[in-house]
Amino acid sequence: MKQLRRIFLVMVLGLTLTMLVAGCAGRLPSNSKSTSLIRKYFNKYAKKYPESTFGAKKVANVEILSTDEIHKHLVSVLAFVTMSSDVHKVRVSIEKGPFGWRYVDWENLSSAEDQPASPEQ
Numbered sequence: 001m002k003q004l005r006r007i008f009l010v011m012v013l014g015l016t017l018t019m020l021v022a023g024c025a026g027r028l029p030s031n032s033k034s035t036s037l038i039r040k041y042f043n044k045y046a047k048k049y050p051e052s053t054f055g056a057k058k059v060a061n062v063e064i065l066s067t068d069e070i071h072k073h074l075v076s077v078l079a080f081v082t083m084s085s086d087v088h089k090v091r092v093s094i095e096k097g098p099f100g101w102r103y104v105d106w107e108n109l110s111s112a113e114d115q116p117a118s119p120e121q
Helices: 002-024 031-048 110-114
Strands: 061-071 074-082 087-097 100-108
Touching: 031 061, 031 074, 031 087, 031 100, 087 110
Parallel strands: none
Antiparallel strands: 061 074, 074 087, 087 100
16 A cells, blocks of 8 residues: 555656646747748748749748747747848747747838938928
8 A cells, every 4th residue: 555655656746747847848949940930931921922022032041130038938039031132130929839839920120121211300
């Protein structure tokens, strides 16, 4: 009977420790996962919208600048996306779903910086 209690106690403690470790891990995606998600998304986007600035060009390189947690399971990634001839600065929101990280939305930051400032009156 004592042996059965010890086995049960070890199993409960082991399960509790595993749950604590798994619950705290993975708050932010790795740089390789973020790079992979961004590359896949923009390659699909180029096929779907060939007339856009991202259209008909494959992604040559993705450089992650920063990864910031908005709240639990939602992350903002700032990155440079290099196409065959263009470089775009983008902010991509990534969400952790039940089966891993997935794309939510994106914003092109390079187009806002390229426009000249309006003259003051």
